[in-house]
Amino acid sequence: MAVIATGFFDGVHSGHRLVIDTLLSEASRRGEESVVLTFWPHPRAVLQNGADSLRYLTSREERVSLLLAMGVDRVETVPFTREFAAMSSRGYLEMLRRDYGCSALVLGYDTRFGSGMEGPEDIAAQASALGLGCTVAPPLCSEDGIPVSSSRIRRALEAGDTAAAEKLLGRRYSLSGVVVSGNRLGRTIGFPTANMQLCEPLLLIPRNGVYSTRVRVLGAEYGGMTNIGMRPTVSERDALTIETYIFGFSEMIYGLDISLDFVDRIRDERRFDSIEALRLQLVADCAGILKN
Numbered sequence: 001m002a003v004i005a006t007g008f009f010d011g012v013h014s015g016h017r018l019v020i021d022t023l024l025s026e027a028s029r030r031g032e033e034s035v036v037l038t039f040w041p042h043p044r045a046v047l048q049n050g051a052d053s054l055r056y057l058t059s060r061e062e063r064v065s066l067l068l069a070m071g072v073d074r075v076e077t078v079p080f081t082r083e084f085a086a087m088s089s090r091g092y093l094e095m096l097r098r099d100y101g102c103s104a105l106v107l108g109y110d111t112r113f114g115s116g117m118e119g120p121e122d123i124a125a126q127a128s129a130l131g132l133g134c135t136v137a138p139p140l141c142s143e144d145g146i147p148v149s150s151s152r153i154r155r156a157l158e159a160g161d162t163a164a165a166e167k168l169l170g171r172r173y174s175l176s177g178v179v180v181s182g183n184r185l186g187r188t189i190g191f192p193t194a195n196m197q198l199c200e201p202l203l204l205i206p207r208n209g210v211y212s213t214r215v216r217v218l219g220a221e222y223g224g225m226t227n228i229g230m231r232p233t234v235s236e237r238d239a240l241t242i243e244t245y246i247f248g249f250s251e252m253i254y255g256l257d258i259s260l261d262f263v264d265r266i267r268d269e270r271r272f273d274s275i276e277a278l279r280l281q282l283v284a285d286c287a288g289i290l291k292n
Contacts, residue, residue, distance in 0.1 A: 001030075001032045001033070001102075002027070002034070002035040002073075002074075002100055002102045002103065003026050003027040003030060003033070003034055003035070003106060003133075004023075004024075004037055004102045004105055005019055005034075005036050005037045005105070006038070006096070006103075006111070006113065007019075007038065007111060008039055008042060009036070009063055009067065010056055010057045010058060011057030011058055011150050012063055012067060012070075012171075013057075013112065013149075013168055013169045014140055014148050014168065014267045015108070015139065015147060015148065015149065016108075016249045017139050017140075018038070018140045019106060019108045019137045020067065020072060022106050022137040022200070023072070024071055026104060026147060027107055029171075030103065032103060032104075033073070033074060033101075034071070034072050034073045035073060035075070035100060035102075036067050036074075036075045037100065038063065038067075038075065038076070038078070039077065039078050039080040039084075040060050040077050040079065040080060041080060041082070042054055042056070043085065044152065045080075046081060047081060047082070049265065050268050054227075055154065055203065055205075056200065056201065056203050056204065057150060057153060057169075057173070057200055057204055058147070058162060058203075059199060059200035059203065060077065064077070072277035073215065083186075086115050087115060087120070087124055088114050089113055089115075089116060089118045089123055090130075091115055092114050092254065093105075093132065094125055096132075097130065097132065098179065103132065103135030104127075104132055105123070105132060105133070105134045106134075106136075106137060107120045107134065107137065108120075108235040109137060109138055109139045109147070110138075110139070110149075111123065111136075124136065124271075142168060143253060144207065148168050152168055153173075154204055156168065157173060157206045157207070157222055158204055158206075158207055160207035160208075160209050161265070162206060162263065162264060162265055163202050165206075165262075166262075172214070172263065173206070174259055174260060174262070175198060175203060175260050175261045175262075175263045176198070176200075176244065176258070176259040177198040177242070177257075177258060177259075177286065178200050178256070178257060179194045179197075179217075179258050180197045180254065181195070182195040182241070182243060185275075189282075191245045191279070191282050193227075193244055194215075194217070194243065194258055195242070195243045196243070196258055196260070198242075205228060205240070205242065206265070207265075208230070208240075208268070208269060209228060209229065209268050209269050210226070210227050210267050210268075211225070211226045211263070211264065211266060212225065212226075212262075212266060212289045213225065213226045213244060213260050213261060214260070214261040214263060215246050215249075215259070215261075216258070216259040216261070217246070217251075217253055217256065217257070218251060218253065222246045222247055222249050223246075223248075223289065224244045224246045224260070225266075225282075225285055225286055225289055226242065226243070226244040226262075227241070227242075227243050228241075228269070228271060230269070231243075244257050244258075244260060245282070245286070262264045266285055266288065266289065269283070270290070
C-alpha cells in the first residue's frame with residue numbers, strides 16, 4: 001500500500017517540500033510506501049491554456065531527482081493527455097487506488113484535479129467515501145505572508161530577482177545544458193566563455209543581464225560570471241545566448257555538461273562603444289563578484 005501526493009511540482013520549491021515532508025511523515029506513520037504521482041507535459045501545454053508563454057522551473061529529470069533526494073520511495077510520471085484531463089476526480093481517485101495501491105492522499109492547500117477541478121475539501125470528501133485517508137498540508141508563506149508558488153518564482157526570475165527566487169525555492173535557481181561553440185571573441189580580450197545550450201529548451205531563462213553564478217562542470221564547482229542576452233556590442237544577430245566566464249578555469253569543455261546556479265544579478269546587458277570599453281566593464285564586473 002502507498003501514501004500518494006499528486007501534482008506537477010514544478011521547481012520542487014519550499015511549498016512543495018512541505019507537502020513532501022507531510023507525505024513522508026504520513027507514510028512512515030502508516031508503515032507504507034511514499035509515492036509522488038506527477039505528470040508530463042504540463043497541463044497548460046496540452047490544454048493550450050497559455051501554452052505559448054509556459055516555461056518550466058525544472059526539467060522532468062530534475063523534478064524526479066529532487067523528489068527522490070528528499071527521501072520519496074517512488075516517483076511515477078503519468079503522460080498528461082486530453083483523455084487524462086477528462087477524467088473525473090472520483091475516477092482519478094479510483095485509478096490511484098487500483099493502479100498504485102493508494103491507501104491515503106496528501107494534498108497541497110491549493111491542489112485541484114479532475115475534470116471539475118475540485119479543491120481539497122471536495123477531494124477529501126470523495127476520498128473518504130472510497131475508504132481513503134486524506135491529509136491537507138497547509139500553505140507555506142514567505143515573509144510577506146503570501147504563499148510560495150511556482151508562479152511567484154517565475155515572476156521573480158523574469159524580473160531578474162534571483163535572490164528572491166532563491167528564497168522561495170529554498171535553493172538557488174539553476175540551468176543545465178551542454179557547452180557549444182561560440183564566436184570565441186571573449187578569448188581575445190581575456191574572457192573566454194562557455195556557451196550553454198539548454199537540455200530542456202522550455203526552461204525559464206532569467207531576465208537578460210549579467211549574473212554572479214556558481215558553475216558545475218567536470219565534477220567540480222567554480223565561481224562564474226554569466227551573461228544572458230543578445231551581446232549587442234559584438235553581434236547584430238537577434239539570438240539569445242547564455243555565456244559564462246569561469247574563474248580560474250581553462251579546460252576545453254565543448255560538448256560537455258554544465259550547470260549554473262544563479263547567485264545574484266549584477267547589471268543590465270548594454271551596448272558599449274568599443275570592445276575595449278566592454279573589456280574594462282568585464283574587469284570591473286569580475287572584481288565586484290570576487291569581492292563578494
